[in-house]
Amino acid sequence: MSERKxxxxxxxxxxxLGSKRYLAKSEIFRDVAGYEGSSETMERMFERDKDELRNLGIDIEVGTHDAFFEDEVGYRITRDSYGLxxxxxxxxxxxxxxxxxxxxRDETLTYAGTRALAKIDGSELFNDPGELGATILIDDTSSQHFEPILGAIDTRSRISFTYESTKISQRHVExxxxxxxxxxxYLIGNDIEKGEIRVFKLKRISGSIEVVKKKSAYEIPAGFDSRPHLTAMIPTQTYLCALKIRKSRAHALRARGSVTPLDETWDLIEFHDxxxxxxxxxxxxxxxxxxxxxPQELRELAIRRLKEKLS
Amino acid sequence: MNESALSRVSRSLDLIPYLMLHPGSSIDELAKVFNTSTVLISQDLSLLHMCGLPGYSHLELIDINYEDPNFIEVSEPQVLDLPRKLSRQEGISLALGLDLLQAVATDPTACAKINSLKERISQSLGESELHVSIAAEDTLISQFSELIMEAITSQRSILMKYVAMSSDVVTEREVLPTQIEYLRGYGYLHAWDHAKAQMRTFRMDHILDAQLGSAHIGSPRETLTQSQPTGEEEATGFETSALQTIVLEVQAMRFVEEHQGIIDSQERLGDELWVRIRPVNEEWLLRALLTLPGKVLIQENPRLQALFSEMISQALFGYDVGSQ
Incomplete structure (x- = not known):
């Protein structure tokens, strides 16, 4: 079945793609191999096929032979829309x-990158990215969620998923x-229950993402910028921090600020954070x-973390 | 083997233009490029051999020679000679990769060129917005990125001052950099350590100072590129202990997410995370656990738990609050 389809x-x-003019459905059913059965069967088959090809990113243009007459609607794929x-x-x-x-180095994007390069003919140019002093980006396996999320963004469909943060909850998101x-x-979107834009770490989504069938369910605000929502997670109030550091220890922290010797054992390091x-x-x-x-908050936080481990 | 018809169609439509660009490819090569099995590639070729323009005479069918698995060629592609436009994911993979290259490139001309390519790729997708991005990440860019990249391209060593976090010791080393890798928000340098005569991994934010050294100090390049970087040099490569079961509170999940390289398995039980940690440097592990929020329990290893308790008391003593 899959082979025939x-x-x-x-x-x-x-x-x-080979036709210079719009092909009418009747011509397609008559001439294209694989269309068989009653006209209803072929109609259903053709509707599904069009959707499938569009899912592959192939644009099927719909038009008529003659704009001045009510001609039968026809279909074609132009080389411009098909080709890279x-x-x-x-x-x-x-x-x-x-x-x-x-x-x-992530299953989804590595594969997508390889396929893209095969189309562009760039795959053999640099087999070793190190030849260019390259950087290699590795991420976890979260990109498995790309396809449903991007598909939902395209159709503006809502999604739902189980989110495992400090609490486990079912989230409904635009x-x-x-x-x-x-x-x-991270996924940035409108959390429907909370009624506000929230940021979700894809790694904390467990199981699969369910895409609600209804399309055009919401609008993405014009000029939406995710950056402020991400940086909102970073504290903004700056503190003057002072740390007592034993001589010749904690070199990375010493490098952050000014060093004042306190006694034979300790130095005081000050910086803003x-x-x-x-x-x-x-x-x-x-x-x-x-x-x-x-500040006192830092001191208390450090002590609290230590004491938590003793309880 | 249960592949959807659509995946087959997608791959088959791309096989023809690829073969037009690479005549004489072998089945093995095609399987590698298209990330599938040689069996499925053979089936695709058979399938394509049956397809063509309406009429389906020998003049209208795709003509493809695949009798020799080591030499596949297409003599008549019909209309499929044209590479298909990039899929959304393909475009995203390239556009985000270019984004990252642009972030680390320091030459303004290179930045402009990369940006123009990114725009061309977005346009080819027919999208005004990709809805996928890389946020500029300060942590990705070390002040020594440019110098290290120059060392990689010119195959020169670098002389660097490096602070090892677990031992808190600053060392001066001459290393031959081979690769920079970004993993979970941190930059890592993979390099041949001349003095130790082995490949080592260094966290780039722990490099205190670096300057270009001599040309090519050590091992042949082909040896250097064989390493399998893990991004966990601080955690591995020293004395090791057995697989450890650690019980954490869920608020410490960031630790688990950021150290997947050493996590053997994990399970969430209510508000607890039960984590199996692969053999790692004990000192590193205890210090890392000390930094976490919430309770930490080391299971089935009283010796290590005792060391950990001692470390907690030692730290609390510094605050004059004792252990109770």
Whole structure:
């Protein structure tokens, strides 16, 4: 069944792409191999086939032979809409594209990159990205959720999923955008229950994403910018932080600010920081070689984390 | 093997233009490029051989020679000679890759060229917006990125001051960089350490100073590129302990997400995360656990739990609050 359907879809693509004029349904049913059965069966078959090809990104143009007469509607695929056209690409352009397609080490995007390069003929230019002093980006397996989310964004369909944050909950979201931020993929969208834009780490979505069938269910605000929603998670209030650091220890923290010797054992390091949560981790990493002095919030946070582990 | 008809159609439509660009490809090569099995590629070729323009005479069918699995060629593609436009995911893979290249490129001409390519790819998708982006990430860019990339391209070593987090020791090393890798928000440098005569991985934000060194100091390049970077150098490569079961609170899930390379398995039980951690440096593990919010319990290893308790008391002593 799958073999016959694949053959019919390829033949339909070739027929519509090879025709300079719109092909009427009757011509398609008569001439394209694979259309069999009653006219109702063929109609249903053709409707499904059109949808399938459109899902592959193939534009099927609908028109009539003669604009002045009510002619039977016909179908065709133009070479312009079907084919890849990136314009003239220099060797340098191809080098950048080749590299861009090979940066990923993530199942979905690696495969997509390889397929893209196979089309552009850039796949053999740089087999080793290291030849260009390249960077390699690796992410987790979250991009498995790309397809349903991007499909939902395209059709403006709502999605729902199980989200495992500190609490496990079912979330219903109007998806706006996917963003890679600090090494992880995030979905930014309107949380329907909360009635506000929320940021979801894709890694915390468990199971599959359900896409609600209804299309055009919402609008993405014009000029939507995800950045402010991401950075809203970063504390903005800056504190003057003071740490007591044992001599010759905690070199990375010492490099952050001014150093004042306190006695034979300790130096005082001062610098400004907003993210006390992360700084507390950095302080605790050094056990008793670094002591948080100021602000009080930092000191209390460090002590609280230690005491939690004793309870 | 249960593949949808649509996946087959998609791959088959792309096989013909690929073969037009690469006549004489083998089945193995095609399977690699299209990330599938040689069996499915053979089936695709058989399928394409049956397809063509209406009429379906030998003049209208796709003519494809695949009798020799090591030499496949298309002599008549009919109308399928044209590479299909990029799919959404293909375009996103390239556009985001270009985004990242642009973020690390320092030459304004290169930045402009990369940006123009990105726009051309977006336009080819027919999208005004991709709805996918890379947020500019300060953590990706080390002040030494440019110097290291120059060292990689010119195959020169770098002399660097590096602070190892677990030992808190600053060392001066001469290394031959081979690759920069970004993993979960951090940049890692993979390099041949001349003194230790082995490949090492360094967190780029732990490099205190670096300058270009001599040309090509050590091992042949082909040896260097064989390493399998994990991004967890601090956690591995020293003395190891057995697989450890650690019980954390869910608020420490960020630790689990950021250290997938050392996580063997994980399970959420209510508000607890039960995590199996692969053999790692004990000192690194205890320090890392100390930084986490919430309770931490090391299961089935009283010795390590005792060391951890001692470390907590030691840290609390610094705050003059004791252990109670």
């Amino acid at each position: 694949a053959e019919r879809l390829i033949n339909l693509t070739i027929a519509l 056209n990136l314009g003239e690409l220099s060797a340098e352009d191809l080098a950048y594209i080749s590299l861009a397609g090979k940066l990923w 998806p706006y955008e996917l963003t890679l931020w600090h090494g992880f993929w 907003a993210d006390l949560y992360t700084l507390a981790s950095q302080v605790l990493w050094h056990v008793d070689d670094v002591i948080a002095v100021e």
